[in-house]
Amino acid sequence: MPRLTRWALRLALLHLILGFSLGALMLCAKASGVCAWAWPLRGLHIELLTIGWTAQLALAVAYWILPRHPGGRRGPEAPAWAAWALLNLGVWVSGLTMALVGPRLLLGVGHSAEALGILVFAVQLWPRVKAFGV
Amino acid sequence: MPTLARWYIKTSFAWLALALLLGVVSVILPASWPSAAFAPVQMHAFVVGWITQLIFGVVYWMFPKASTEHPRGSEGLAAATYVLLNAGLAARAVGEPMAALGGPGALWLIGSALMQWLAGLGFVLNTWPRVKGG
Numbered sequence: 027m028p029r030l031t032r033w034a035l036r037l038a039l040l041h042l043i044l045g046f047s048l049g050a051l052m053l054c055a056k057a058s059g060v061c062a063w064a065w066p067l068r069g070l071h072i073e074l075l076t077i078g079w080t081a082q083l084a085l086a087v088a089y090w091i092l093p094r095h096p097g098g099r100r101g102p103e104a105p106a107w108a109a110w111a112l113l114n115l116g117v118w119v120s121g122l123t124m125a126l127v128g129p130r131l132l133l134g135v136g137h138s139a140e141a142l143g144i145l146v147f148a149v150q151l152w153p154r155v156k157a158f159g160v
Numbered sequence: 161m162p163t164l165a166r167w168y169i170k171t172s173f174a175w176l177a178l179a180l181l182l183g184v185v186s187v188i189l190p191a192s193w194p195s196a197a198f199a200p201v202q203m204h205a206f207v208v209g210w211i212t213q214l215i216f217g218v219v220y221w222m223f224p225k226a227s228t229e230h231p232r233g234s235e236g237l238a239a240a241t242y243v244l245l246n247a248g249l250a251a252r253a254v255g256e257p258m259a260a261l262g263g264p265g266a267l268w269l270i271g272s273a274l275m276q277w278l279a280g281l282g283f284v285l286n287t288w289p290r291v292k293g294g
Contacts, residue, residue: 027224027293033292039284046280050273053252057259057269058203080211 027090034086037114041078045071052078067123073090077140085113085147092154101150109146116140161221164238168217171246175209178253197260201253208276209249216241216283223290233286249273265290 027035048071051064094100120136122128182202186195220238233239248271251273254267 027291029293032291032293036288039287039291042282043280046277052278053269053273057255057266057273075207075212080207080215083215 028100030110031086031090031102034089034110038079038082038086041074041082041117045074045079048074067101067110067125070121073117073121073124077113078121081144082113085109085144085151089143089147090152091112091153092159092160093156094154101154105146109143110149111145112139112143114143116143161171162232164242165221166175168213168220168242171242172213172217173203175213175249179203179210194260197257201256204249204252206261206290208245213245216237216245218281219290220281223287224294225291226289233290237281237282241279241286242270244275244282248279251275 037088045149048064048067050103051061054063089100100106116136116139118136119139120133123132123136134137179202182205186198186202189198220232220290226233239275251268251272254271255265258264259269
C-alpha cells in the first residue's frame with residue numbers, strides 16, 4: 027500500500043469508530059433520554075460516516091489498486107495529498123459547523139472543501155481507469 | 161474468498177433487499193403510522209447493513225496479510241464483529257417500530273447501540289494491523 031493510502035485508511039477507520047460512537051450515543055439518547063446532548067451531533071455523525079469513512083476508504087483503495095501509469099507511477103503525489111487534506115478538512119468543518127450550529131457560510135466552506143477534494147481525486151484517478159498494461 | 165467474507169457479503173445483500181422492501185412498505189402503510197417506525201431502520205439497513213458490511217467483507221478478504229500465521233488477523237474477532245453488527249442491526253429493526261408505537265423498545269435500542277459499537281471497534285482493531293506497505 028502506498029503511504030497516502032495507509033494514512034487515508036487509518037483516518038477512515040478512526041472516523042468509523044468515532045461515527046459509530048456518536049451513533050450509539052444518539053440511539054441511547056433516543057431510548058432513554060440519557061446523553062440527550064448527543065442529538066445535535068447528528069450532522070457530524072453523518073459527515074464522519076458518509077464522507078470520512080465510506081468515501082475516504084473507497085478513494086484510498088482506488089488510489090492503491092487501480093492500474094498504474096507506465097513505469098508503475100500513481101501520478102503526481104502533491105495533488106493527491108492536497109485532495110486528501112481538503113476532504114478531511116471539509117468533513118470536520120462541515121460536521122462541527124452542523125453540530126455547533128455555526129454560520130451557513132462555514133458550512134458552505136466545509137462542503138466546498140469536500141467537493142474540491144473529491145474532484146481533485148477524480149481528476150487524479152481518471153486516467154488510471156483503463157485496461158491493465160496499457 | 162474466505163467463508164466469513166462470503167457471509168459478510170451475502171448478508172449485506174440481504175440488508176439491501178430489506179432496505180428496499182421497507183421503502184415499499186413505508187409507501188403502503190397508512191399515513192397514520194409514524195414514519196419513525198421504519199425510516200431509521202431503512203436508512204441504517206442501507207448504509208450499515210449494506211454498504212458498511214460489504215466493505216467489512218471485502219476488506220477482510222483483500223487487505224494485506226496481518227502475518228504469516230494469522231493472515232486475516234483474529235478470525236474469532238472478525239466472526240464476533242459479524243455477529244454483533246447483524247444482531248445490533250436486527251435489534252434496531254425490532255426496537256425502532258416498538259418505540260415509535262409506544263411499546264417497550266428502549267432496551268432493544270440500547271442493546272443495538274452497544275452491539276453495533278462493539279462491532280465497529282472489533283473491525284477497527286482487526287483491520288488496523290493490515291493497513292501497511294508492501
